[in-house]
Each structure stands twice: as C-alpha cells, then as structure tokens.
Amino acid sequence: MSAMHSSVATTGSGSASRTESPREERPLTVRDAARFLGVSAQTVYLWVERKQIPHLRVMGRNIRFLKSDLEPFRATFKQEVGYGTTDKA
Numbered sequence: 001m002s003a004m005h006s007s008v009a010t011t012g013s014g015s016a017s018r019t020e021s022p023r024e025e026r027p028l029t030v031r032d033a034a035r036f037l038g039v040s041a042q043t044v045y046l047w048v049e050r051k052q053i054p055h056l057r058v059m060g061r062n063i064r065f066l067k068s069d070l071e072p073f074r075a076t077f078k079q080e081v082g083y084g085t086t087d088k089a
Helices: 002-008 030-037 041-049 067-081
Strands: 056-058 062-064
Touching: 030 041, 030 067
Parallel strands: none
Antiparallel strands: 056 062
C-alpha cells in the first residue's frame, strides 16, 4: 500500500502532469455507477444508505464513486448473484 501513497507525494515534478493515476480518476455519478454495476440507481442509493458500497460524499449531499473501488465490489456482487444455472450432463 505504501507504493500508492508515494505517488501522491510527488507534486511539482512535472513528469506526472496530467496522467490519470488511481488517485486522479474521475468519480462516477450514481447513474454511472448503476450502469457499471448492472443495477438500478435506486439499488445504488439503497446500498449507500446501508453503507454496503464504497462511496464518497461531495459537497454534503452529492454521492460519487471511484471505479477502482467499484471493481472489487462488482466482482463480489457477481459471485453472490451468479448467472443462472449451468447444465452439466
């Protein structure tokens, strides 16, 4: 984890001007997060209310998500839900 923190401390070097690192990714809206997860926006709001999904509060009320936080969440979600039955003969 210390490797991630070291990239934040480098300011003014010029070499990392506007490359998109995990810390600089653009936050997703509720609608975008719902689309990414394959659920409704209402489900995302419910998960936020129950503190079941990693999220950020911007300016008090606005909810945002980092895609890097949602990817592991989506992986566990897919494992729990599954995709129906598999026919093994």
